Amino acid sequence: MLFPTVAFAVFFTIAYTVSWLLRPTYRFWLWVMTALSFVFYGWTDARFVWLLAGSIVVNWGFGELVRRALAEDRSPTAASHNLVRAAVVVNLAFLGFFKYYGFFVDTFADALGALGLDVTPPLLQIALPVGISFFTFHALSYVIDIGRGQLEPMRLDEVALYMSFFPHLVAGPIVRASEFAPEMRRRADPRSIPVGEAFRLIAFGLFKKVVVSSYLASELVDPVFGAPGAHSSLEVLAGVYGYAIQIYADFSGYTDIAIGCALLLGIRFPQNFDAPYRARTLQEFWRRWHMTLSRWLRDYLYIPLGGSRGTVRATYRNLFLTMVIGGLWHGAAITFVVWGALHGGYLAAERWVRERWAAQDRPPAFPPEATALFQWFVTFHVVCLGWVFFRADSVRTALDVLHSIATASGPAPLVTTGVLLVIGLALLSQIVPPTAVRRWEERFASLGLVPQALAVAGALTAIDVLGPEGVAPFIYFQF
């Protein structure tokens, strides 16, 4: 079920009412909310409901076994380590089968093709279950946290709701079990719903997805990336900037709606985006972009790899590997590996420069404002360079895009005033101060019931008027 649909509006109204009516009876609430989450998941394609259910049962079982294998003081033992490893292998095996089988077979066939051997390998037709990456991440975090002694195992019905809770089920944010459990178990107060914050998140999330993302995709990004050789430098450059805004609007829009819906249900999710395009370093970018994924990669990949505890070279290697694996998580294609390698390489280089700079202890040669502007400019363009590979359907297309930016002269009919306005306003939105946002929320909350309802209806109408026909799936559904 997609968020920006009438079906979801009806579904959510029912879920909201049922949730608050049943909240006093915790177990019954768990079961009904889990059932509703399964309805949400199976709405358009019921084939993989069994996969989600299986993953819940298997990971709940692993959690129980790992807890029993821990020492009395909850410190890890060899047995608990092995069980956690087994859980990781099982989860990654499922993810690998559904997500990467075709990629590895294709890569193998291409490698043989390069040697002059034309082969047509048997390809199983495997559909990618929506959200498999996200619920696998939730499952891994649950078992690993128990193995680290940081989390007590939850009951099966609690694990079921944690992994299937519909706001975060298909595209995040990635919520750790240690964050979700207290939110789930506390008796949420039906008299204190942060209505301003929740409605602001939902309305702006819908606007970003339905209006901004769809407009840029259809008017600029899709034509440019479809045939970069047929467009001028200016159009292709604008297409790259446009994609940077499109993916931000699409993904942050989704998680804003998810966080807003969860808030209305009395569950607070962690923030997932914090104006990422105002970052002045790539490290800062990753503290602002898909923050729950960055945190997951740090806690479950970068630190287990050694983090920054070893030599300088090992730290750079760990950074690089974490980002390459993070890239591969986004999709089974070489383009995502290149994207991850670019980020990993630049993060390592940035760290190296920062350490050299600090060691020299020289006074700054330029005014701080100029330095900040320069840092922002470089960071934004490195991120955009990465997006070229992220969006392109092949490395060749990505190189075509870069080649066109450098060489293709000519008119730019796709670069319209509307497109420039949307890109410019989206970038300016990154510097809106949080206090202004809070004031807006408080103003909405202070309105009476009728003005609030009118505002909701007006926002929905405006979004529908400004949006295109139909709703494209969210970009992050494929990950």
Added chain:
Amino acid sequence: MTGTFPSPPEPPLRGWRRRLRRRPAAEHTAGHVLVVMLVGLVLAALVNADAMVERAERKPFGPGRDRSLAIWHPVQDVAHVLQLHRLRDLGDRLVGHTDDGPTGEVATPEPPVTTTTVPPQEDLPPQLRTPTPAAPLRVYIGGDSIVRDAGESFLRLAADDPLLDTTLHYEIATGLTRPDYYDWPAALVADAAAQDPEVMFLMFGGNDAQGIVAPDGTVHSTVDSPGWRAEYGRRVELVMDSLRDEDRLILWVGMPPVRSSGFQGRVDVLNEIYEAAAEERPWVRFVDLSTVLGDEQGRYVERKPGVDGALRQSDGIHLARPGADHQARHMLDVLHEELDELSHAPDG
């Protein structure tokens, strides 16, 4: 201490006043939020009822469409009684939506509309001129989302060819069965009038295997029924005839093999109709993709020797970039063959 007197203690609040005071201003009760949601959604439904009916009408014929219309028609009736639909009309006008909006009636899809009168001509193949860099051949590619991928590849491959001036017009989720959703016959005539293409590649079918409405209002739901074949064939022929020009060649590209055996059966029907209509018209050539994107027997394959990468996307219908490139190369080959056969030196 600031030197001011401390405020006197406030009298204790009781009942609802106490509950209200304890709650921060930014928070409301679940019941309040539910009422806001319900009133807001009902209002939004009324204001946007016309658009909702329009969307429901565009769904494929069947129970899903019937259910949607059964829900939205009464809402639309109420909206019209309350005149709330005018707010949506105002919004559409403000953002410059050119569509005048639905009439409030269930729109029965009309048969394709043509706006040109085709002069009687002898049944001779068209004559194409020999293109030059100063006057390149005007090539038009049109169709649904399947032609988008191949069309983009064609644009990319032809970008460096000074003898070709190519335009691509695709509309996602469109075809010839539902002119109420997108009127391709009218759009093609308009494009032809504006651009005067000398070669037109047309490719449809991805979304056409659905119910179709004949001019007498009969709905033919099954693709291989005689009524469906007759109506779809009539539309295909109408498009071919309406675009006829003595200096224009139409290359009608057939649907490629698809993975689903059920869908493949319907695709076979479509290709039969295209091929039969093209055979009767010397200004139209049918471009068969069955062995281009399929195996030697025309069956669906994921990969082919000589093509670097997967041919198709995961849905088993749309083209992956290597497949799109492969189809585009074939289209270019066909174009050059036709040019060799049909072109003549420019006059003078």
